[in-house]
Amino acid sequence: MARLSYLKALQRALADEMARDSSVCVLGEDIGVGVNNVTTGLLAKHGPLRVVDTPLSEQAFTSFATGAALAGQRPVIEFQIPSLLFLVFEQIANQAHKFSLMTGGQAKVPVTYFVPGSGSRSGWAGQHSDHPYGLFAHVGVKTVVPATPEDAYGLFLTAIRDDDPVVLFAPAGSLGVRGDVDLAALGPVPLGVGRVHREGTDVTVVAVGHLVQAALAVAEQLADQISVEVFDPRTLYPFDWDGLAASVAKTGRLVVIDDSNRMCGIAGEILATAAEQMRLTVPPKRVTRPDGAVLPFARELDLAVQPQQDQLLTAVQEVYKSSR
Amino acid sequence: MSVGEGLYRTMRLIRRFEERAIELVHAGEIIGGIHPYIGQEAIAAGVCAALRDDDVITSTHRGHGHVLAKGADPVRMLAELTGRSTGLNGGRGGSMHAADFGKGIYGANGIVGAGGAIATGAAWAAVKEGSDRVAVSFFGDGAVNQGVLLETFNLAALWRLPVLFVCENNGYATTLTVAQAVAGSITARAEAFGIPAVSVDGADAAAVLNAARDAVARGRAGGGPSFIEATAYRFDAHHTWEHKARVRYRADEEVAAGRSRDPLDIQGVRLDADTRAGIDADVEALLAEAVAFALDSPRPDPAGALDHLYATGLRGRDGVGLLDTAVR
Ligand SMILES: Cc1ncc(C[n+]2csc(CCOP(=O)(O)OP(=O)(O)O)c2C)c(N)n1
Ligand SMILES: [Mg+2]
Numbered sequence: 201m202a203r204l205s206y207l208k209a210l211q212r213a214l215a216d217e218m219a220r221d222s223s224v225c226v227l228g229e230d231i232g233v234g235v236n237n238v239t240t241g242l243l244a245k246h247g248p249l250r251v252v253d254t255p256l257s258e259q260a261f262t263s264f265a266t267g268a269a270l271a272g273q274r275p276v277i278e279f280q281i282p283s284l285l286f287l288v289f290e291q292i293a294n295q296a297h298k299f300s301l302m303t304g305g306q307a308k309v310p311v312t313y314f315v316p317g318s319g320s321r322s323g324w325a326g327q328h329s330d331h332p333y334g335l336f337a338h339v340g341v342k343t344v345v346p347a348t349p350e351d352a353y354g355l356f357l358t359a360i361r362d363d364d365p366v367v368l369f370a371p372a373g374s375l376g377v378r379g380d381v382d383l384a385a386l387g388p389v390p391l392g393v394g395r396v397h398r399e400g401t402d403v404t405v406v407a408v409g410h411l412v413q414a415a416l417a418v419a420e421q422l423a424d425q426i427s428v429e430v431f432d433p434r435t436l437y438p439f440d441w442d443g444l445a446a447s448v449a450k451t452g453r454l455v456v457i458d459d460s461n462r463m464c465g466i467a468g469e470i471l472a473t474a475a476e477q478m479r480l481t482v483p484p485k486r487v488t489r490p491d492g493a494v495l496p497f498a499r500e501l502d503l504a505v506q507p508q509q510d511q512l513l514t515a516v517q518e519v520y521k522s523s524r
Numbered sequence: 525m526s527v528g529e530g531l532y533r534t535m536r537l538i539r540r541f542e543e544r545a546i547e548l549v550h551a552g553e554i555i556g557g558i559h560p561y562i563g564q565e566a567i568a569a570g571v572c573a574a575l576r577d578d579d580v581i582t583s584t585h586r587g588h589g590h591v592l593a594k595g596a597d598p599v600r601m602l603a604e605l606t607g608r609s610t611g612l613n614g615g616r617g618g619s620m621h622a623a624d625f626g627k628g629i630y631g632a633n634g635i636v637g638a639g640g641a642i643a644t645g646a647a648w649a650a651v652k653e654g655s656d657r658v659a660v661s662f663f664g665d666g667a668v669n670q671g672v673l674l675e676t677f678n679l680a681a682l683w684r685l686p687v688l689f690v691c692e693n694n695g696y697a698t699t700l701t702v703a704q705a706v707a708g709s710i711t712a713r714a715e716a717f718g719i720p721a722v723s724v725d726g727a728d729a730a731a732v733l734n735a736a737r738d739a740v741a742r743g744r745a746g747g748g749p750s751f752i753e754a755t756a757y758r759f760d761a762h763h764t765w766e767h768k769a770r771v772r773y774r775a776d777e778e779v780a781a782g783r784s785r786d787p788l789d790i791q792g793v794r795l796d797a798d799t800r801a802g803i804d805a806d807v808e809a810l811l812a813e814a815v816a817f818a819l820d821s822p823r824p825d826p827a828g829a830l831d832h833l834y835a836t837g838l839r840g841r842d843g844v845g846l847l848d849t850a851v852r
Contacts, residue, residue, distance in 0.1 A: 322555055325556065497613075
């Protein structure tokens, strides 16, 4: 067993895939120097044809990657900030994502878009703190939000190997998470398969990304009163509905915690599907950012807008109580 | 105060403001860090000295210099950076979004290249209402490769709008050099659209002011957009996280050479020593007041975290299931 941080796991996954497959290349800003500590050492190892430091031309290099992918390459793009995905939404949602269908299956676009440090980084304010994974799930782009070092490794690997576009969010709140992992056992983690981090029988908590840690903490805090099952979907699209259904079949109660906006957010989709198709014994709840939230700068305002552990705890207690 | 003294005072204010702000970053009083403007002061000072209060600017992630030079109150600016309710934006914006619409400052901006089109729209609005206001967009060398900025050059030239594009070429976009990023030349991008473009020494505030005066006069007279490339050296880190992370991309000799042309000295030697010392002392006192005011100011009330989200006061739902009943 070795101690591995989430950030190091991302770094390792990319390095391993680049060593294994010469069609894998990485594009992005300041990736030669490696300011985000994911591409560290890759330029020296693989040279500038595989590690491409780009000018600040996100729209161009995102579709440039699409072109390279159509022509047989397997590009990975690092975005320094989550909101850059707004800038390239056309290039991903309207170009890369649509090629396969529109060409009658002639084309595939195996590009991975990843953001090391999504969500709030406290103090980076309105334009640097979004968590737009729900947008990609909405348009149907494969969307991955790993919560642990081994999942960061395994899902990054799978994303790169996948023949479709995949967006991978690495929440800022997860980068420092460490775990004891068996390095030899690290390997791909399939898309669309969730993970139960802690078994329980009273309430299912679905937690996305860094909030898995908050959910585990709440489960521990409540351990002698309420048996909480922590379900981490890992992939938001495709979503592991069967895995969730199996959990809800046991507990009958559901709370979702999701660090994105409430209106049309992924938490709403999870509650809706559970209400339609699963055996809920009491109304479910979600803990999210408010509707249409823009993260304000000051620390207390920024925190006030993000879902918090104590809010989850209360929501779990309420859902549990409402059954009796 | 003479024009030359004014230029020096603005630069000294920016320099010391940035140095004090860096101290506050290290002390944990400014969260998220800042992009220091140190070394580039002559550009903001020179350009803004050619502007009126009602002219408009848009700024960048490295925006403190522009905001101060355009006349925002340094005391309230520092309160903004420290996240206080007395700040220019009530603590909602911070370093990358500081704005003061009363002074025509349409804000720093966290997205590279985003301000150019905004300034151009503001310039168009001035024309439409018959005003001779101009708008200025500051941006870095990194921004000249953003599609939106090139699209904006076309609109500005096509519609002969009173907008001045100021490219601060400090040689780097974070770690990427201009040589690695820019095909052709920066001024040629503007010239391709028929926008008159000049390159000036961005360490010399008087040279920047001269170029800006020409451009602003052309804009006010209906002569359309202009472009200034001002070259300068960024003395400090791209962002204060570098103070800890120690990323290496500039040779020590290069940094030393860059710092040897200090815009404050270039302008400072044009003043007599007593005048300069007097300005320095004034600035020191002002910043002491600013720091004290900021640190004594109240922090915003979390209950108002999403105040101002909509101009109309629309309130969405809170984010917590328990408060579902609070739908308004
Ligand atoms: C569109 C966009 N891409 C990337 C970033 C991340 N980023 C912030 S500043 C910066 C470098 C900007 O360089 P330049 O425009 O030359 O300005 P300077 O930092 O040198 O003042 C980058 C890449 C961003 N904020 N916006
Ligand atoms: Mg630059």
